[in-house]
Amino acid sequence: xxxxxxxxxxxxxxxxxxxxxxxxxxxxxxxxxxxxxxxxxxxxxxxxxxxxxxxxxxxxxxxxxxxxxxxxxxxxxxxxxxxxxxxxxxxxxxxxxxxxxxxxxxxxxxxxxxxxxxxxxxxxxxxxxxxxxxxxxxxxxxxxxxxxxxxxxxxxxxxxxxxxxxxxxxxxxxxxxxxxxxxxxxxxxxxxxxxxxxxxxxxxxxxxxxxxxxxxxx
Amino acid sequence: xxxxxxxxxxxxxxxxxxxxxxxxxxxxxxxxxxxxxxxxxxxxxxxxxxxxxxxxxxxxxxxxxxxxxxxxxxxxxxxxxxxxxxxxxxxxxxxxxxxxxxxxxxxxxxxxxxxxxxxxxxxxxxxxxxxxxxxxxxxxxxxxxxxxxxxxxxxxxxxxxxxxxxxxxxxxxxxxxxxxxxxxxxxxxxxxxxxxxxxxxxxxxxxxxxxxxxxxxxxxxxxxxxxxxxxxxxx
Numbered sequence: 001x002x003x004x005x006x007x008x009x010x011x012x013x014x015x016x017x018x019x020x021x022x023x024x025x026x027x028x029x030x031x032x033x034x035x036x037x038x039x040x041x042x043x044x045x046x047x048x049x050x051x052x053x054x055x056x057x058x059x060x061x062x063x064x065x066x067x068x069x070x071x072x073x074x075x076x077x078x079x080x081x082x083x084x085x086x087x088x089x090x091x092x093x094x095x096x097x098x099x100x101x102x103x104x105x106x107x108x109x110x111x112x113x114x115x116x117x118x119x120x121x122x123x124x125x126x127x128x129x130x131x132x133x134x135x136x137x138x139x140x141x142x143x144x145x146x147x148x149x150x151x152x153x154x155x156x157x158x159x160x161x162x163x164x165x166x167x168x169x170x171x172x173x174x175x176x177x178x179x180x181x182x183x184x185x186x187x188x189x190x191x192x193x194x195x196x197x198x199x200x201x202x203x204x205x206x207x208x209x210x211x212x213x214x215x216x217x218x
Numbered sequence: 219x220x221x222x223x224x225x226x227x228x229x230x231x232x233x234x235x236x237x238x239x240x241x242x243x244x245x246x247x248x249x250x251x252x253x254x255x256x257x258x259x260x261x262x263x264x265x266x267x268x269x270x271x272x273x274x275x276x277x278x279x280x281x282x283x284x285x286x287x288x289x290x291x292x293x294x295x296x297x298x299x300x301x302x303x304x305x306x307x308x309x310x311x312x313x314x315x316x317x318x319x320x321x322x323x324x325x326x327x328x329x330x331x332x333x334x335x336x337x338x339x340x341x342x343x344x345x346x347x348x349x350x351x352x353x354x355x356x357x358x359x360x361x362x363x364x365x366x367x368x369x370x371x372x373x374x375x376x377x378x379x380x381x382x383x384x385x386x387x388x389x390x391x392x393x394x395x396x397x398x399x400x401x402x403x404x405x406x407x408x409x410x411x412x413x414x415x416x417x418x419x420x421x422x423x424x425x426x427x428x429x430x431x432x433x434x435x436x437x438x439x440x441x442x443x444x445x446x447x448x449x450x451x452x453x
Binding site: 040046047048049050055056057058059062063064066067069072073074076082083084085086089090091092117123124125126128130131134135161165167168169170212 | 240246248249271294295296297298304307308316318319320321322324326338339340341343344345346386387389390391393394395396423430431437440441442444445446447448449450
């Protein structure tokens, strides 16, 4: 049985370490904040200018001046600091953030990432994604293993090479899908390795639904 | 020299002309200079190039200037929340230049600081780097981006004194401090206008030298784009 969104978020949370500064993307990555282990100090960075992001506010306590990068209302913590967008991306680009967890449309076996643009469709923009993948120390992608078309057809998202416009080249360290976990040797030539299987998923099933070449070390 | 003006219209008097470049602070609808944007709309100035992280939403923020077709070109990082924007863009009526958010912020910071260009690793090997100089430093490739400078910057601040010293509140700071530095004519709307000496000089984010004109907007309407809450624990 494949992992649910919650199980994928819980698996991604295992990449957190005490003292980490972490940026979470929109969607499944946001759920990771629910799985920070008790007693572990993890500060969440929001690229619109906040470090130390708290949970959503109680109803009636929303503050229009206090939002996350997804424009949702959030709260402060005793550890919170606020800063400008330039300072925020100095933090990102300068390699001060330990971990970025984000979604993707496609990932290639060399660590190339595409997650911002489908040619011919309205382009919303890359926001901070290009800066995050270029600058953050470790980049973890959380996504469905395959893309499902409206007619029920499947197309692989883990590819030999991305065919969508790139967000970054050789930037992804780890991919967590509903079927398993892969590491990518983005700077060397070690390629992609399957290191974990979701409960009840077989290596053959993953091979059948993956275009990228990968080693198996489960 | 008096910086404080009685209204947004008065503050904008003599500074607007067709075809000019305007920077507008804010992230989403948070920390946007909405009263000044409304006055730009009323002025009827057109063919504007607007530098702003987003383009507002339908009916609010820079969305107002899209309705009246006063914007010719946007320089932004994300415009997903605006149907009118998509419509005008797909019809070829609106030009769009996407910048990665950090590159946009740094281009504005550089422009204000007198730095004509800089190298960043953001966007290397992507569409963003096409046609731009790429240079290798210490074994890594970086793409050259240029500084941005505008004719007018419109910013929103929480507190300001009559000298133009500004303090921002929470995540409403975002692009406002850099934009305040990156034009010859920065106009600030402030929620609380105070006398010099009332602000702690150690807490001032934007020194008054950058702010040429100001207006007081004590009861400014602030919108929430995505209201998210959690349940209160049972008492």
